[in-house]
Amino acid sequence: MKLLLAEDEVDMSEALVDILTFHKYTVDAVYDGEEAYDYASLGNYDGIILDIMMPKKDGLTVLKELRKEGCQTPILMLTAKSEIEDKVAGLDLGADDYLAKPFSMDELLARLRAMLRRREKSIATELTCGNVSLNQQTFELKVKDEGIILPKLEFQVMEMFMLNQDMYISADNILEKVWGYDTDAEISTVWVYISYLRKKLAQLGADVEIQAKRNIGYRLEKK
């Protein structure tokens, strides 16, 4: 789970990053509203924690702008206890939850869990390339109406290709991303998986294939 934390008080921010990281979230920290908006609008976060009082652009404005441009990432607002009108405004502007400072870490974590869980089911992402689609929920690799469900590692490798179209990805890179930077697995394992994916793509009649560029890497290409 990847989170964006927008909080201008450095001490507070660092404490939050520590605790969230400990609880297995990946966290990007930003320190003002403009940064918050820029990062959030990239759209690759699972959740956003947004302080209301921030330099350059306040949290409510960021919230409003993000929602206006169609951003659906769940957002948890933070603010000082007294600003009750902000709470009302925030909830009506489309914030998913609200937390008054000071708060306990347990409560923050509980609210985060609840918030992320609520949105979990309503995101059905599907990557496509040529006549091939890859469903990130069901791990289904599909061409036209025929599809098969990929095993976990095959899915992760395929996902890398779909997410980095027209980029060459080295086998080493795949090994590090999918198997982890400290894996014991050998590079040939990646070759095996490439081979499996090729077979399945061909079997489904895909109009793309995994091409190797010697000494450089692999990428998906139109046939």
Place this chain on the structure above:
Amino acid sequence: MKLLLAEDEVDMSEALVDILTFHKYTVDAVYDGEEAYDYASLGNYDGIILDIMMPKKDGLTVLKELRKEGCQTPILMLTAKSEIEDKVAGLDLGADDYLAKPFSMDELLARLRAMLRRREKSIATELTCGNVSLNQQTFELKVKDEGIILPKLEFQVMEMFMLNQDMYISADNILEKVWGYDTDAEISTVWVYISYLRKKLAQLGADVEIQAKRNIGYRLEKK
């Protein structure tokens, strides 16, 4: 919109009833936990406002019992500002939102609006998939005219499958949702329940079955 208000301080309760009524809600007021539970379990409210501190049965217990029985009515918890552990417990027990006293009426109304909006779409009493139906009131699993009443946990697991059709649900996810995120139960317990449900689906002649996908999860599929 019909609301249940469980709040033991009479002055507070009457004030809330007035304001909610003014805002076009229909409100039933009760003054202790047992009444709250009895009324709420009728299942004909659009939302419940539940004070934690109440005579006879406290709000958290009421919440827990309601959720355990499959009640899905959105619930907003109220409590005195300091009881932070209650907030955490409440959110994890399935409360939809939380409000600390004292609060402004505006905030209450905003939170109510947000909460009711979230649940608006999901009001159905009988779920179906293929020739199988699951009654959320009676816990009856039925194929054609033959049916059996499921035990509570089997029902909750089955309900997850019915509510998330064509989505894979991991055993961990089921464990967290049905048994609670802090349960001591082991993952194998989920396997046992899946096994029971499969047997019952087969016995009834269902045209759907619970399919497992290694490392991904389970889902209902047409045979």
Place this chain on the structure above:
DNA sequence: TTTTTTAAGGTATAATTAAGGTTAAATAAT
């Protein structure tokens, strides 16, 4: 009793290894 949990052994599928084959690119020979 009925429901829930634990325990244990079995099965199927996914992940990895091993081994032999193929091919692209670099270099050397013509």
Place this chain on the structure above:
DNA sequence: ATTATTTAACCTTAATTATACCTTAAAAAA
């Protein structure tokens, strides 16, 4: 400049190993 040789990167299959998942049965709890 062309061809041959070599090398290492890449490919594939098949066999092995690991482990997620299943089921049953019995014990415990409600």
